[in-house]
Amino acid sequence: DVRLAVTRNGGTMADPGSVSYQFSRKGVIVVERSETTNEDSILEAVLEVGVDDIQDRGEQFIITTDPSQMVAVRTALQNSGIDYESADVEFISSMPVQTDIDTARKVIALIDALEDSDEVQNVYSNFDMSAEVAAALDAE
Numbered sequence: 001d002v003r004l005a006v007t008r009n010g011g012t013m014a015d016p017g018s019v020s021y022q023f024s025r026k027g028v029i030v031v032e033r034s035e036t037t038n039e040d041s042i043l044e045a046v047l048e049v050g051v052d053d054i055q056d057r058g059e060q061f062i063i064t065t066d067p068s069q070m071v072a073v074r075t076a077l078q079n080s081g082i083d084y085e086s087a088d089v090e091f092i093s094s095m096p097v098q099t100d101i102d103t104a105r106k107v108i109a110l111i112d113a114l115e116d117s118d119e120v121q122n123v124y125s126n127f128d129m130s131a132e133v134a135a136a137l138d139a140e
Contacts, residue, residue, distance in 0.1 A: 001117050009110035022126055023091040026052065027070035029063040029077070030085040037061075037082055045080035046073050060085070064092065093126035101136050104129045108137075 006013055031042060042054055042061055049072040055062040065073050067089045074087050099107060107127045114123050129137075 001119050002114065005113040005117055006110065009113050010106055011110055022093060022095050023124060024094050025067055026090060026092045027065040027067045027073065027087070028090045028092070029065070029070070029073055029087045031061045031063065031077065031082060032085055033059050033061065041080070042077070042082060045082055046076050049073055049076045090122070091124040093124070093128075095126055096128035097126050099127060099129050099133065101133050104133050104137060 003013055031037060039054060039056055039061060042063065046054075046063065049065075049069060051063050051065045051069070051073060053062075053064045055064075063073060070087060070089065074084060077084055104127075107125065111123050111125060111127075114120050
């Protein structure tokens with residue numbers, strides 16, 4: 001089922017673990033923006049425990065940390081009155097690849113096909129697209 005989804009969408013299967021060097025295992029915590037929750041309040045809450053990065057994604061903040069620090073970061077947020085939407089260990093690309101609009105369409109179709117498979121639990125990708133490509137896809 002997975003192999004079929006990959007080949008039907010123009011992909012090829014690599015040997016197990018052959019691309020793992022391109023990803024880092026990270027703790028990822030998502031926090032919703034609110035009137036009282038902003039980047040400064042999050043930074044103040046987690047300053048003592050340490051995080052790798054805090055990304056402002058508009059309506060959300062994405063906090064990345066070492067997986068061993070996940071509990072400490074979640075606890076620090078809760079102790080500061082900051083609720084988090086999700087907290088998971090994920091594989092984050094260490095070498096993102098920018099794509100043009102045609103490649104982005106193909107990658108999105110492949111990811112959708114993989115996510116639709118009952119055999120697949122998570123999909124991780126090094127796929128990245130510029131704001132212009134994202135806007136063009138949204139306009140379609």
